[in-house]
Amino acid sequence: MLPSGHRMRRRDEFTLAVRRGRRAGRPTVVVHLLRREDAQADQGPDRETGAASLVGFIVSKAVGNAVVRNRVQRRLRHLVRAHLDRLPGGSLLVVRANPAAGTARHDDLAADLESALDRLLRPTSKGHR
Template identity: 40%
Template structure:
């Protein structure tokens, strides 16, 4: 599980990353990356946020997709540059994909966005 310091928790932070961040599209998710935050306290930790809309499926399916994305981000936490904010928006196809595929897509998006160390 992601520590509190590694989670995006406020609507303003989500909005800032989605509106002003770099957008990377993969088959099952859209990943938004925002460059390091230097003006905020605690900017040394990368932070992740997840958006799983009702179009992905019923609540059980949405929660499973969110848990898989959280687990994938946790495994890559030590490879992400400090201060980067990442928001992952799951697309409807993510519900039918295994954990390995979601993990590979997230890693590819982070690599493409130069968010990895």
């Protein structure tokens, strides 16, 4: 289970991460990451610097029925928990499940998530978001 201090609950945080964050897509997931520096520029000074990174999940009806969607979300929560220490403090991370996630094996889901996170967490060159 994802620790409660790391759970994203507010709609505006989801919207901010998806619209302003960097994105990495894989066959089963799309990951959006908004680093604290970028979030502070958009939200203002109310977001404290030592804040924990927040993680949210989007699993639409295209993934499957309620049982499948809940299973996919539980699997993603479990997988993201192992990567919390890699996230920059105060960042916003949204993991969106693609329809293929409903039938994907656990290993494939884990590999896609790790690959997307690796891409987002590596240093960027100037001129790229």
